[in-house]
Amino acid sequence: MHIEAGIHEALTRLLRQRTTIVIAHRISTIALASRVILLDEGRVVATGTHEELLATSPLYVSLAQTKPEKP
Numbered sequence: 001m002h003i004e005a006g007i008h009e010a011l012t013r014l015l016r017q018r019t020t021i022v023i024a025h026r027i028s029t030i031a032l033a034s035r036v037i038l039l040d041e042g043r044v045v046a047t048g049t050h051e052e053l054l055a056t057s058p059l060y061v062s063l064a065q066t067k068p069e070k071p
Contacts, residue, residue: 004028008029011032015033031050036049038060046059046060
């Protein structure tokens with residue numbers, strides 16, 4: 001199993017019926033959240049679901065399209 005898939009599986013189980021704060025850079029992890037808070041230079045610039053932010057936040061779209069660097 002790919003490590004990221006294992007992390008997503010564990011997060012999905014842990015997120016059920018509880019409030020959890022996850023700080024992440026990978027959009028695939030962020031998309032698991034029921035509510036996303038987008039920060040820019042320490043300020044909240046947008047909130048909503050992954051889908052809502054894709055539809056309303058150019059910054060979120062830009063970040064979502066950025067490919068992560070390989071280690």
